[in-house]
Amino acid sequence: MAKLYFKYGTMNSGKSIEILKVAHNYEEQGKPVVIMTSAIDNRDEIGVVSSRIGMREKAVPIDDHLDVFDYVADLSPKPFCIMIDEAQFLSKKNIYDFAKVVDELGIPVMAFGLKNDFQNQLFEGSKYLLLLADKIEEIKTICWFCSKKATMVLRTKDGEPVYEGSQIQIGGNDSYLPVCRKHWFKPDLEKMKEMK
Numbered sequence: 001m002a003k004l005y006f007k008y009g010t011m012n013s014g015k016s017i018e019i020l021k022v023a024h025n026y027e028e029q030g031k032p033v034v035i036m037t038s039a040i041d042n043r044d045e046i047g048v049v050s051s052r053i054g055m056r057e058k059a060v061p062i063d064d065h066l067d068v069f070d071y072v073a074d075l076s077p078k079p080f081c082i083m084i085d086e087a088q089f090l091s092k093k094n095i096y097d098f099a100k101v102v103d104e105l106g107i108p109v110m111a112f113g114l115k116n117d118f119q120n121q122l123f124e125g126s127k128y129l130l131l132l133a134d135k136i137e138e139i140k141t142i143c144w145f146c147s148k149k150a151t152m153v154l155r156t157k158d159g160e161p162v163y164e165g166s167q168i169q170i171g172g173n174d175s176y177l178p179v180c181r182k183h184w185f186k187p188d189l190e191k192m193k194e195m196k
């Protein structure tokens with residue numbers, strides 16, 4: 001039976017690699033999948049899933065104008081699976097529509113994204129995925145400052161931690177670090193200065 005999956009992890013935990021790997025495994029067996037991503041993340045170019053490991057793949061960009069249920073319902077042939085990157089940036093409506101894709105079209109949907117933002121608040125997409133998903137899994141990585149599991153993301157500017165600002169600020173390793181709870185509250189400022 002089709003399910004709605006939410007696979008969350010901090011930045012740099014390998015979410016995009018996982019999407020590209022799973023998509024490759026389906027396609028290799030002649031089972032078409034559809035890769036989608038939020039149009040908000042324009043680090044690479046809009047409509048691309050790109051991993052730090054160097055792999056990238058075209059994806060359908062999700063913006064305010066796209067009705068994701070109608071888009072998937074019109075696809076022929078019917079895909080074996082929908083994979084979504086940057087799901088934290090999706091709207092409540094997007095997530096309800098993807099749940100409808102699972103329930104009414106019988107297509108599994110795997111959404112990958114951050115759970116919490118740099119202020120440790122839920123993103124809108126993540127909040128509704130946590131509420132609606134059939135299966136929730138964590139993709140893990142380690143804290144930048146120690147060997148504990150990273151559960152939070154520290155925003156940085158000029159080697160200093162940042163705790164105020166707008167929720168959405170597109171960036172990569174230059175402005176975010178995956179960290180454990182202890183080091184989110186008390187980052188190693190000396191180590192951050194060395195990285196500057």
Ligand SMILES: Nc1ncnc2c1ncn2[C@@H]1O[C@H](COP(=O)(O)OP(=O)(O)O)[C@@H](O)[C@H]1O
Nearest residue numbers: 010011012013014015016017050051052053141
């Ligand atoms: N050259 C490399 N060889 C092996 N792993 C790498 C390489 N470059 C980056 N990575 C790993 O890729 C992971 C980040 O993958 P990415 O798909 O970009 O993550 P996310 O989408 O979660 O931000 C990190 O764990 C990093 O260690």
Ligand SMILES: Cc1cn([C@H]2C[C@H](O)[C@@H](COP(=O)(O)O)O2)c(=O)[nH]c1=O
Nearest residue numbers: 010011012117118153167168169170171
């Ligand atoms: C924590 C946090 C992140 N973002 C942005 C920064 C990146 O563009 C994406 C996450 O990228 P990933 O490596 O594919 O996980 O989200 C943000 O806008 N606000 C935040 O608080």
